[in-house]
Amino acid sequence: MSVDAPTWPADFAARYRAAGYWQGETFGQMLRARAVQYPDRVAVVDPAGAGRRWTYAELDRRADRLAAGLRDSGIGRGDRVVVQLPNVAEFFEVVFALFRIGALPVFALPAHREVEIGYFCSFSEAVAYVIADHHEGFDYRGLAAKVKEQAPTLRHVFVVGEPGEHTALSAVPREPAGPAGPDGPQASDLAFLQLSGGSTGVPKLIPRTHDDYLYSLRGSNEICAVDEDSVYLVVLPAAHNFPLSSPGSLGILCAGGRVVLCPAPAPETAFPLIEGEGVTITGLVPPLALVWTEAARSAPHDLSSLDVLLVGGAKLSEAAARRVGPALDCTLQQVFGMAEGLVNYTRLDDDEETILTTQGRPISPDDEIRIVDDEDEDVTPGEPGHLLTRGPYTIRGYWRAPEHNERSFTRDGFYRTGDIARATPSGHLVVEGRAKDQINRGGEKIAAEEVENVILGHPAVHDVSVVSVPDDYLGERTCAYVILREAAELRPAALRRFVRERGLAAYKVPDRVEFVDVFPHTGVGKVSKKDLRTTVTRPAHP
Ligand code: AMP
Ligand code: DBH
Numbered sequence: 001m002s003v004d005a006p007t008w009p010a011d012f013a014a015r016y017r018a019a020g021y022w023q024g025e026t027f028g029q030m031l032r033a034r035a036v037q038y039p040d041r042v043a044v045v046d047p048a049g050a051g052r053r054w055t056y057a058e059l060d061r062r063a064d065r066l067a068a069g070l071r072d073s074g075i076g077r078g079d080r081v082v083v084q085l086p087n088v089a090e091f092f093e094v095v096f097a098l099f100r101i102g103a104l105p106v107f108a109l110p111a112h113r114e115v116e117i118g119y120f121c122s123f124s125e126a127v128a129y130v131i132a133d134h135h136e137g138f139d140y141r142g143l144a145a146k147v148k149e150q151a152p153t154l155r156h157v158f159v160v161g162e163p164g165e166h167t168a169l170s171a172v173p174r175e176p177a178g179p180a181g182p183d184g185p186q187a188s189d190l191a192f193l194q195l196s197g198g199s200t201g202v203p204k205l206i207p208r209t210h211d212d213y214l215y216s217l218r219g220s221n222e223i224c225a226v227d228e229d230s231v232y233l234v235v236l237p238a239a240h241n242f243p244l245s246s247p248g249s250l251g252i253l254c255a256g257g258r259v260v261l262c263p264a265p266a267p268e269t270a271f272p273l274i275e276g277e278g279v280t281i282t283g284l285v286p287p288l289a290l291v292w293t294e295a296a297r298s299a300p301h302d303l304s305s306l307d308v309l310l311v312g313g314a315k316l317s318e319a320a321a322r323r324v325g326p327a328l329d330c331t332l333q334q335v336f337g338m339a340e341g342l343v344n345y346t347r348l349d350d351d352e353e354t355i356l357t358t359q360g361r362p363i364s365p366d367d368e369i370r371i372v373d374d375e376d377e378d379v380t381p382g383e384p385g386h387l388l389t390r391g392p393y394t395i396r397g398y399w400r401a402p403e404h405n406e407r408s409f410t411r412d413g414f415y416r417t418g419d420i421a422r423a424t425p426s427g428h429l430v431v432e433g434r435a436k437d438q439i440n441r442g443g444e445k446i447a448a449e450e451v452e453n454v455i456l457g458h459p460a461v462h463d464v465s466v467v468s469v470p471d472d473y474l475g476e477r478t479c480a481y482v483i484l485r486e487a488a489e490l491r492p493a494a495l496r497r498f499v500r501e502r503g504l505a506a507y508k509v510p511d512r513v514e515f516v517d518v519f520p521h522t523g524v525g526k527v528s529k530k531d532l533r534t535t536v537t538r539p540a541h542p
Contacts, residue, residue: 005190005207006397006405009413013188016392019366022211024187027099028063030214030254035060038228038256046089047273048263054089056256063096065174070097070128072173073156077102077183080124080193082117084108086135087238087261090160090169092249094130095192099210102185105192106205107239110135111444114146114503115454119202121151123400124193129154130169133161141166146503187211193399194241194339197445199418199436201453205399206339212393213245216343217254219363219393220247223345224281224308224333228256231305233282235262235270236443241339242313243283267295275301283310283335285443287474290320293327306330308348312337312359313443314475315431321356334359336431340415341394342367344429358428359421367391370414371423384422384432388414437529439466442474444507448529451510454502455480458495460488465519466510467529480510481532483517490515 008016016022025033034043039057046052054062075081081098083105085091098105106124108117110132121129129147131140141164144157157166185191187210194206220226224247232252236243238261244250249259260277262270265288273279284292289311296303309328311321312335325332336359337343344360362369371385372378379385388410396413397405408416418436421429439446448466455464463483468476484490492513499509520531 005399008396021215021392025214026185026187026210027191031060031096034256042258044089044092045260049089052089062093063100066093066097067100068175069172071101075103075127079103080106080126081128082106082108082120082126083130086110086132087234087263091238099191104190107194109237109239111505111507113505114143116505118147118150121147121154125153127153128156130158133159196339197438198447199438200447201449204401206395207399216245216393217251220251221255225348226251226255230257230281231277231279233260233262233279235265235282235284246335246337246343267292271299271301274303274306278305280305281308285313286311286316287442289324293323296327308333310335314440318356336360342389354428358424359431361428364392382422384420386435387417387419387421390414439468439476439478441476441507446478446508451508454499454504458498460484460490465527465532467533477511479512479514481514481516484515
């Protein structure tokens with residue numbers, strides 16, 4: 001692991017083990033233990049997949065058999081496999097098979113396209129890529145064909161559904177698994193690579209171990225009161241860190257509860273599932289929480305089973321927070337987390353004020369929080385500053401990114417979150433803003449530089465700066481300020497089409513394009529994004 005990513009120093013690792021955080025269990029072992037404990041309880045419900053219901057015994061058996069088949073296809077311990085699946089049961093079959101092998105899923109989102117997937121496959125030197133045939137009108141098999149041309153290491157494309165020119169996942173031979181060999185993964189090994197929203201030209205890969213992630217799940221379960229009777233609805237894309245782990249599907253599986261996959265986030269899809277399956281807990285980004293809040297007023301469905309609604313991924317305004325709980329008749333739990341590690345929750349028994357006005361406090365007593373000024377000096381307690389963190393489930397470095405790690409981590413291993421936060425006397429954090437060059441579009445993170453690099457590829461463009469603009473619904477949207485080359489002409493719609501056709505995920509296509517003659521500059525001559533943001537005066541272009 002150390003060659004690919006920095007890990008915890010030995011004294012920290014020893015401390016985290018001694019404290020009982022890292023228990024030496026792998027995901028493969030965790031699932032096996034649940035299958036022994038709760039063989040006949042339902043683990044996964046897939047309404048899109050003809051209402052399939054897999055028990056713990058079934059999921060465990062499927063993961064084992066698929067692991068054997070994938071091993072026979074040459075996929076081994078440490079190999080990377082890009083997994084890009086919608087909310088379908090096979091997601092769990094595939095990732096647990098990979099966990100058993102010790103191969104590392106790279107968790108792509110369904111929205112990712114050629115630019116992102118091509119990069120994940122080539123940078124991670126992935127040996128396989130797992131997709132659905134199509135989802136929301138998009139055919140992933142064509143995408144896979146293009147990606148194969150860019151990624152020489154890619155030997156397999158496995159398809160859930162009709163395979164086309166690739167291999168059907170169902171055609172992977174399912175041998176009854178032999179006894180697990182001695183070469184299985186260790187709990188201290190990497191389990192998978194999660195994605196960072198990032199703030200640089202290329203997304204970063206986040207190396208998480210079995211030990212550290214399982215600790216964050218157990219901690220989350222305790223805080224969110226998850227047990228074997230919990231029913232979690234996966235509304236957001238299953239591979240995202242929030243619905244995966246806060247407490248998410250994996251937390252629920254860890255507890256022996258039931259995971260229900262929601263094929264689409266709209267209330268029309270989700271509400272009948274809440275009623276039908278007796279969903280007790282789910283997680284939403286703020287814009288979606290508001291859509292649900294509105295819909296709940298007139299919906300005919302019985303949502304009374306819902307106890308806890310987690311809202312996070314982007315800042316939930318106090319005004320919105322006030323409406324959510326009463327409308328859905330459940331306890332609101334704010335969550336402020338990151339795929340790099342640190343997750344904060346308001347506690348279910350926090351007073352109302354705390355739940356409505358803070359983004360929670362860390363999972364672990366050993367999560368170290370620092371709030372510092374531009375010189376890395378601690379601010380006066382209660383004042384806002386840069387949030388730094390270190391702890392038993394926060395990475396010490398990104399995967400294969402030594403130069404970037406120099407900037408993103410302090411010498412003593414604190415992760416620079418890029419968030420501006422303040423701490424209340426009770427240790428709850430309030431997110432006040434962001435220092436990183438990122439746009440948070442309703443929970444979907446966009447690295448400005450990544451979009452800028454694509455736009456700079458347009459022959460009519462001399463320079464570009466991508467910034468956030470406030471938005472009532474999403475919190476923020478993107479605006480690209482563009483300086484054209486002399487005598488060049490370009491319409492906003494044409495530039496947006498260009499970005500899409502280059503193969504960037506649709507949520508990264510600028511919502512708005514403004515042409516300007518010059519950029520405002522800071523004292524030292526850098527483009528001042530702060531001033532650009534305040535320049536937006538004209539109405540939005542279509
Ligand atoms: P990522 O690093 O891509 O996993 O995204 C994590 C980032 O999302 C955090 O660093 C915050 O900027 C943002 N975020 C997550 N939850 C919240 C929240 N509840 N309030 C404000 N920002 C949040
Ligand atoms: O935004 C996030 O990345 C996020 C939000 C809430 C997250 O990773 C999490 C909880 O675990």
